[in-house]
Amino acid sequence: MKILISNQSELPIYAQIKEQIKEQILNGQIEAGTELPSIRKLAKELGVSVITTTRAYNDLEEEGFISSMQGKGSMVLSKENEFLKEKYLLRIEEGMGTAVETAKRIGMKEDELVNLLHKLWKE
Amino acid sequence: MMELLEVKGLTKRYKGFLLDDISFSLPKGYIMGYVGQNGAGKTTTINCINQICHANSGTIYLNGRMYKEDPIQYKEEIGFIGDESYFPKEMRISDIRSIQKTFYRSFQEAEFDQLIARFKLPEKKKISEFSRGMKVKLMFAAALSRDTKLLILDEATNGLDPVIRSEVLQILQDYISDGERSILFSTHMLEDLEQIADYIVFIDQGKIIISETKDDLLESYILIKGDYKELTTELRSRLIGLEKKEFGFEALIKSDEARNVPKGFVINKPSIDKIMVHLIRNSLEGV
Numbered sequence A: 001m002k003i004l005i006s007n008q009s010e011l012p013i014y015a016q017i018k019e020q021i022k023e024q025i026l027n028g029q030i031e032a033g034t035e036l037p038s039i040r041k042l043a044k045e046l047g048v049s050v051i052t053t054t055r056a057y058n059d060l061e062e063e064g065f066i067s068s069m070q071g072k073g074s075m076v077l078s079k080e081n082e083f084l085k086e087k088y089l090l091r092i093e094e095g096m097g098t099a100v101e102t103a104k105r106i107g108m109k110e111d112e113l114v115n116l117l118h119k120l121w122k123e
Numbered sequence B: 001m002m003e004l005l006e007v008k009g010l011t012k013r014y015k016g017f018l019l020d021d022i023s024f025s026l027p028k029g030y031i032m033g034y035v036g037q038n039g040a041g042k043t044t045t046i047n048c049i050n051q052i053c054h055a056n057s058g059t060i061y062l063n064g065r066m067y068k069e070d071p072i073q074y075k076e077e078i079g080f081i082g083d084e085s086y087f088p089k090e091m092r093i094s095d096i097r098s099i100q101k102t103f104y105r106s107f108q109e110a111e112f113d114q115l116i117a118r119f120k121l122p123e124k125k126k127i128s129e130f131s132r133g134m135k136v137k138l139m140f141a142a143a144l145s146r147d148t149k150l151l152i153l154d155e156a157t158n159g160l161d162p163v164i165r166s167e168v169l170q171i172l173q174d175y176i177s178d179g180e181r182s183i184l185f186s187t188h189m190l191e192d193l194e195q196i197a198d199y200i201v202f203i204d205q206g207k208i209i210i211s212e213t214k215d216d217l218l219e220s221y222i223l224i225k226g227d228y229k230e231l232t233t234e235l236r237s238r239l240i241g242l243e244k245k246e247f248g249f250e251a252l253i254k255s256d257e258a259r260n261v262p263k264g265f266v267i268n269k270p271s272i273d274k275i276m277v278h279l280i281r282n283s284l285e286g287v
Helices: A013-026 A039-046 A050-062 A082-105 A110-122 B042-049 B071-076 B093-103 B109-118 B132-144 B162-176 B190-196 B214-220 B233-238 B272-286
Strands: A066-069 A073-076 B003-014 B017-027 B031-035 B057-062 B078-081 B150-154 B182-186 B199-204 B207-213 B221-226 B240-245 B248-254 B266-268
Touching: A013 A050, A013 A082, A039 A050, A039 B162, A050 A066, A050 A073, A050 B214, A082 A110, B003 B042, B003 B182, B017 B042, B017 B057, B017 B182, B017 B199, B017 B207, B031 B042, B031 B190, B031 B272, B042 B057, B042 B150, B042 B182, B071 B078, B078 B132, B093 B109, B093 B132, B109 B132, B132 B162, B150 B162, B162 B182, B162 B190, B190 B214, B190 B272, B199 B214, B199 B272, B207 B214, B207 B272, B214 B221, B214 B272, B221 B272, B240 B272, B248 B272
Parallel strands: B031 B182, B031 B199, B078 B150, B150 B182
Antiparallel strands: A066 A073, B003 B017, B003 B057, B199 B207, B221 B248, B221 B266, B240 B248
8 A cells, every 4th residue: 555645735635545545446456355554553654643544534434445343443345345336337437438528529430439449458 | 531631611820811711622542732822821731731830720630530639640641741851950861760760650661771772862971961852852761661641742842853853753653553642732833733733722812712623724724815906895804814915915714715716816725834823813903
């Protein structure tokens, strides 16, 4: 797991932590079932307040990325989890949306784009 | 019992000064920044918690107990680090070791020696020959080698170089990492607090002006700058602690009111420093 806090960021620190963990879960760098460091350990390592890391974990739990149990720490939920599946779908939709938009902008036909997708899929 | 320190209605009158009905509570496992200008009443509050001065009214609970219930235990549970060394100048580390042994039943000699080694403090020198950083580290060694529950820092990081300050911040985060101990950190080096503090209590002229989590405090205000002539009366009325300067003004505005700020004004996230400066300015305007 990698978390880099920026003081110049527009995002508050708790949101930076949340987004970076989320990103790493979604792109598979943090695998399902991984135990995350405790709230207090994370705060200490990042040099931020305990309330800040607590808020990041609470948000991640609310959004269905992790599950926290009193005294047992926090675990990354499996990809089979409904919430997460939805997140992945959303992500795919976003990516495809951008592709479609860009294709239209240069006058690409639908089947040309589909062909491109087929080609990419096989790679 | 989740609160480690509870201060209720603390009032102390001196000639020309009133610490007025101070109440706050600090849960176990967290760091509270206690901030305010010089003379705002920070040290008076701390002296009352340390039972060095007697409050006119109010109660203080440490780990669920009042001082009078068990004075020895109460003192055992507090570790204090001040802005100046409170050890006699002529002493050496060996003298401090034996004093601690005599006064505190929870003193761990081996722990103390380890800390002295870790901080590279000279065994042979007198305290009067110590640098400011060494004196602060010695106070930490003395406090951390006892079984304390509350660490109180009164301007302890003033005048320390950045390397030692960051070391101190790590020591503080270590101290609270088991979730059972807490820190009351009084300072005007607000950038230290900006990193690690969970709660901020802000006092001005003996009264609490702000008491909330640091994250909420930082999120509740936006710093706005711009040309004074471009201010509408409506926007002007929403500014907090307006400071007019030759080439533009600077003020705070509540975050939820910052959305409708017209173009031409610069808005930024404020530091705790800036929040403090403008809130004090605002309270002076009100007088």
